[in-house]
Amino acid sequence: MSRNQLYVRGLRDSVPMLVGIAPFGIIFGTLAGVGGLSIWQAVSMSLFVYAGSAQFIVVSLMGAGASAVVILLTTFIVNLRHVLYSATLQPQVQGLPQRWRLLLAFWLTDETFAVVQRYYIVHGRTPLAHWYWLGVTSALYACWVSSSLVGVLFGQAVPNMASWGLEFAMLATFIGIVVPLLRNQPQIAAALAAGAVALMTGSLPYKLGLMAAAFSGIAVGVLLERRQLSNTQDTPSNEVHS
């Protein structure tokens, strides 16, 4: 496929995500307006920070009058998972020029990661795959920024929109990404462990529990995968493990 075809395919594959991102962007814009940010401040947060859940939490912190240190530390911890995304996709940016790596890093979000990672799993690494990545990520970015703007404007007109529960769109998106991944025991166990630890550590400050939960899930997945591997090596069989 040519660059253009890959780019358009990326745009097309991002459409389902837009259904989830648009309501989430609208609710962010609404809350930012309620929290005392100007239109320009709310939109520039989406333009430059471009991290949905962190923006969401920070707006509520700003509304509560949290200090700058708390806000920046929260941003750091809530976004730490991007280091994991960066590590996961790192083999795919090998050989790409610096300007591509800078751009794709700036646009690396949960949703972009999910779509692009699935593409690489299905299609492997092809020389022009970064054009697909660019298509996905530019569509999601445009949607996030414009829906934030819509949210700020609507929020002024419809004051109680903040209580509609539009943030459920993010949960629906993530469920739609995760469930198809649960194809084998280690993945299911990783999800159960991460979910359980997230519930147990929910009271920790600054969303520290999120990282504790992520690492617990990863550890359980790896341990189970290794145990399964050593079992199959001990007892050779024709059974195919997916």
Place this chain on the structure above:
Amino acid sequence: MSYGWLILGMTAITFLMRYSLFAWPNLRFPPVVRQGLHYVPTAVLTAIVVPGMLLPDGEHWQLSLENAYLLAGIACIAIAAFTRNLLATIGGGLAVFFLLRWVLGQI
């Protein structure tokens, strides 16, 4: 500190984490790390979703039939498991969620 500087700080922190490992594209990870990276999406996203369904306000458990986040979340899981279609999951889940909120008088 003004909001402008805060936004700049958040931008720098977020970008540096996203760029962190792209800065060294030739770095190879040991096998155990590469294995672990396969579980990143599952672990991270589940850790966001589960508390979002059971503790919608971030603090209080809501194990009740009036919790639209929990019920619609379960509907999403069912739709995703049966259809494996992202658009159906997000669109269907949102429809169930707002229908529930309306029926329960929460909108």
